[in-house]
Amino acid sequence: MDSAKQADESKKGHEKPRSAKDRFGGAIFVVGSLLVALVAEFLLPRLIEDSSVRNILMTICCNAVVALSLNVINGMAGQFSIGHAGFMALGAYTAALIVSAMHTSFGGGTLPPTSFDHDYLVAFGHSFAIVPVALLAGALVAALFGLLVGLPSLRLRGDYLAIVTLGFAEILRLSVATTRLGNDETVGEAVHAIGGPNGFFGPVFHVGSVFLSSLGGKKGYSGPDGAGVPLYAGPFWVIFITALVALVAWRLKFSGWGRALRALREDEIASEAVGVDPTRYKVTSFVISAFGGGLAGALYAIMRDGNPVVQPDSFTFQTSFDAITMVIIGGSGSVTGAILGAVFVTVTVKLIELVQHADVVQNLSSSLEAHGFSLDLNALRMMIYAGVIIALMVLRPEGVFGEREPFFKKRMRTREGAPA
Amino acid sequence: MSALLELASVTKYFGGLCAVSDVSLAIKKNAIFGLIGPNGAGKTTVFNLITGVYKTDKGTIRLGATDLLPLRPSAIARAGIARTFQNIRLFGQLSVLENLLVAGELTKKAGIFSAVMRSRHHHADEDLHLAEARSLLEVFELGDKADDASTSLSYGNQRKLEIARAMMLKPKVLLLDEPAAGMNYGEAEGLKKQIRWLRDTFDLTVVLVEHNMQVVMGVCDEIQVLDHGEPIAYGTPEQIRTDEKVLAAYLGDESLAMGQGTDVPAVELPVKDPNAPEAHS
Ligand SMILES: Nc1ncnc2c1ncn2[C@@H]1O[C@H](COP(=O)(O)OP(=O)(O)O)[C@@H](O)[C@H]1O
Ligand SMILES: [Mg+2]
Numbered sequence: 097m098d099s100a101k102q103a104d105e106s107k108k109g110h111e112k113p114r115s116a117k118d119r120f121g122g123a124i125f126v127v128g129s130l131l132v133a134l135v136a137e138f139l140l141p142r143l144i145e146d147s148s149v150r151n152i153l154m155t156i157c158c159n160a161v162v163a164l165s166l167n168v169i170n171g172m173a174g175q176f177s178i179g180h181a182g183f184m185a186l187g188a189y190t191a192a193l194i195v196s197a198m199h200t201s202f203g204g205g206t207l208p209p210t211s212f213d214h215d216y217l218v219a220f221g222h223s224f225a226i227v228p229v230a231l232l233a234g235a236l237v238a239a240l241f242g243l244l245v246g247l248p249s250l251r252l253r254g255d256y257l258a259i260v261t262l263g264f265a266e267i268l269r270l271s272v273a274t275t276r277l278g279n280d281e282t283v284g285e286a287v288h289a290i291g292g293p294n295g296f297f298g299p300v301f302h303v304g305s306v307f308l309s310s311l312g313g314k315k316g317y318s319g320p321d322g323a324g325v326p327l328y329a330g331p332f333w334v335i336f337i338t339a340l341v342a343l344v345a346w347r348l349k350f351s352g353w354g355r356a357l358r359a360l361r362e363d364e365i366a367s368e369a370v371g372v373d374p375t376r377y378k379v380t381s382f383v384i385s386a387f388g389g390g391l392a393g394a395l396y397a398i399m400r401d402g403n404p405v406v407q408p409d410s411f412t413f414q415t416s417f418d419a420i421t422m423v424i425i426g427g428s429g430s431v432t433g434a435i436l437g438a439v440f441v442t443v444t445v446k447l448i449e450l451v452q453h454a455d456v457v458q459n460l461s462s463s464l465e466a467h468g469f470s471l472d473l474n475a476l477r478m479m480i481y482a483g484v485i486i487a488l489m490v491l492r493p494e495g496v497f498g499e500r501e502p503f504f505k506k507r508m509r510t511r512e513g514a515p516a
Numbered sequence: 517m518s519a520l521l522e523l524a525s526v527t528k529y530f531g532g533l534c535a536v537s538d539v540s541l542a543i544k545k546n547a548i549f550g551l552i553g554p555n556g557a558g559k560t561t562v563f564n565l566i567t568g569v570y571k572t573d574k575g576t577i578r579l580g581a582t583d584l585l586p587l588r589p590s591a592i593a594r595a596g597i598a599r600t601f602q603n604i605r606l607f608g609q610l611s612v613l614e615n616l617l618v619a620g621e622l623t624k625k626a627g628i629f630s631a632v633m634r635s636r637h638h639h640a641d642e643d644l645h646l647a648e649a650r651s652l653l654e655v656f657e658l659g660d661k662a663d664d665a666s667t668s669l670s671y672g673n674q675r676k677l678e679i680a681r682a683m684m685l686k687p688k689v690l691l692l693d694e695p696a697a698g699m700n701y702g703e704a705e706g707l708k709k710q711i712r713w714l715r716d717t718f719d720l721t722v723v724l725v726e727h728n729m730q731v732v733m734g735v736c737d738e739i740q741v742l743d744h745g746e747p748i749a750y751g752t753p754e755q756i757r758t759d760e761k762v763l764a765a766y767l768g769d770e771s772l773a774m775g776q777g778t779d780v781p782a783v784e785l786p787v788k789d790p791n792a793p794e795a796h797s
Contacts, residue, residue, distance in 0.1 A: 122634055344632050351631035352621050352641065359607040359618040366605035368589035369567060369598070370685060371622030380628065499609060 129339030137332035163422035163434035165388020171428035174361030181415035182265030187234030187390030188397035238390020246382035273408040275308035316407030324404030427495025526575035550736035596688035619684035620645030
């Protein structure tokens with residue numbers, strides 16, 4: 097049979113010419129999003145004067161990063177992580193600390209509003225030093241914790257990851273929210289249990305609790321002088337980073353690595369039999385996912401028009417659950433789906449907030465309170481999610497898009513490439 | 517010549533049940549080695565022990581000079597052992613071609629960073645594997661189904677796809693677990709040719725678990741028979757065909773005799789009910 101010869105020939109001639117789209121697609125996408133982001137940086141404050149509307153747009157971007165990163169471990173690898181908020185918190189606090197420190201070293205003060213004047217351009221220039229460092233540090237810290245959490249729990253089959261990630265996120269949040277110096281009994285007890293303040297672990301504990309208590313506890317961290325974290329990441333950074341994350345998520349999915357991950361999700365025994373080491377692939381994808389979660393949290397913490405205080409309450413189980421909802425609604429494993437899910441969830445949350453703060457509702461709420469009732473429309477959100485998820489379970493159990501990428505028809509085939 | 521794949525006194529218990537009891541095999545390079553026995557004899561378990569899916573309780577398993585026992589399944593695949601599964605295990609959501617490409621991961625040079633940067637190495641890997649996968653699909657006459665969902669294939673084609681996927685690893689040893697199950701006479705004849713051709717072309721050693729005697733007697737150089745986990749006979753197809761212990765184990769001799777002529781339709785051996793209570797003493 098001549099197929100053997102065929103196989104030989106294919107080995108020699110494997111350097112195929114590729115199309116311009118294949119070769120430059122990625123570069124064009126990056127340059128394109130750079131331009132769009134740059135235009136948005138200067139135009140957005142003029143086009144949209146209401147900062148709460150700008151906030152929604154920016155939050156959508158951050159949440160897209162949240163969903164895209166969680167999609168790697170939950171959707172592509174099929175491992176259930178329910179503590180994504182923990183990694184976001186790590187990224188957020190790290191970035192907030194770094195931005196504050198760098199801002200101080202650049203002279204401090206309040207950030208000027210967007211315009212073409214000298215002050216703003218200087219601040220924008222500084223952001224090119226500050227933002228990348230802060231984002232990268234936040235993401236790396238989260239990735240490191242991802243490795244620590246993932247390595248022991250992903251070696252085991254089953255649902256350990258879910259339990260461990262949930263516990264991890266809550267421990268982290270509560271440590272930040274509750275550690276206080278001096279009169280804190282929990283820390284004091286722990287120090288004594290390990291050998292007292294003079295034992296080996298005493299100083300370690302002391303330094304740890306000094307650090308944790310400097311994060312502002314439940315009220316949150318609001319910069320070195322309490323004036324708020326300087327929000328350096330304007331539309332330029334938020335949009336550009338989101339676009340980069342989408343590109344990376346896309347390329348990860350459509351790579352041999354992504355394929356192996358999907359295979360692992362389909363059949364672990366069969367993928368081992370073809371040489372895919374489950375632990376290695378799962379841990380890598382978990383670390384990547386944590387990296388992305390940290391990046392999203394960091395972006396969130398230093399996003400302009402966002403909250404200048406990083407609070408533990410922004411990273412509760414609710415946040416992790418929202419992230420899971422984004423991935424499930426869009427379709428586990430779909431990059432496009434994750435973005436769609438992020439848009440849906442963000443808009444839902446913000447709409448409910450708007451309604452909650454509307455005069456009618458406020459009046460109703462206060463008159464109800466007089467009778468001993470309370471009105472929290474946040475509960476609506478659960479009803480909406482539940483409704484949408486149940487409807488999906490009936491109509492499209494695999495999410496809106498399943499694993500597919502609806503606007504890129506041929507992509508699921510094997511001839512892969514970069515978007516744009 | 518010493519054996520390429522060597523099992524020495526391999527034993528495996530499942531709770532109180534001894535699924536594989538003191539089995540020793542010495543499989544020579546380029547052999548097509550048959551491993552047969554009634555259902556529940558422990559054949560699949562032997563494969564699972566070789567590939568590291570189960571841990572061996574006693575004995576040793578070596579591939580050449582490599583001790584396979586401490587290796588994880590993925591490392592055993594890397595060492596050169598590929599397999600198919602009795603109850604087909606394909607990657608359902610992946611296309612036919614993608615099923616093969618997953619097996620290419622093992623030999624790729626570019627890492628994950630390369631993939632994100634879409635570096636030259638990444639493309640070189642992908643193109644190489646794509647070409648290899650396509651030519652393997654041609655070999656197994658699945659070329660026109662490359663982009664179909666793997667679950668949409670017929671039973672026989674799914675089995676062929678599993679073999680193709682295993683061959684993508686460029687293995688030294690190929691373990692086939694009942695590849696002819698569900699195949700008709702013509703397909704089984706084709707399979708025989710394919711097994712021989714694979715052995716000759718890729719310098720392969722094949723271990724074949726099969727109930728279809730038309731295939732077993734037609735291609736195997738040597739055969740080991742298991743019953744209740746114990747080795748009961750070893751020899752050439754001719755010797756096995758007339759071995760009394762083997763005939764007794766299969767509860768009747770007709771079906772074995774029927775495998776002699778190639779023009780006789782494929783006949784499955786009478787099968788013991790695997791769920792029947794084992795004779796415990
Ligand atoms: N994972 C397992 N747990 C418990 N018993 C098993 C397991 N796998 C196989 N067995 C038992 O081991 C014996 C041998 O099974 P198997 O190797 O599948 O036989 P064969 O492939 O020869 O039909 C059977 O009695 C089977 O029930
Ligand atoms: Mg079997």
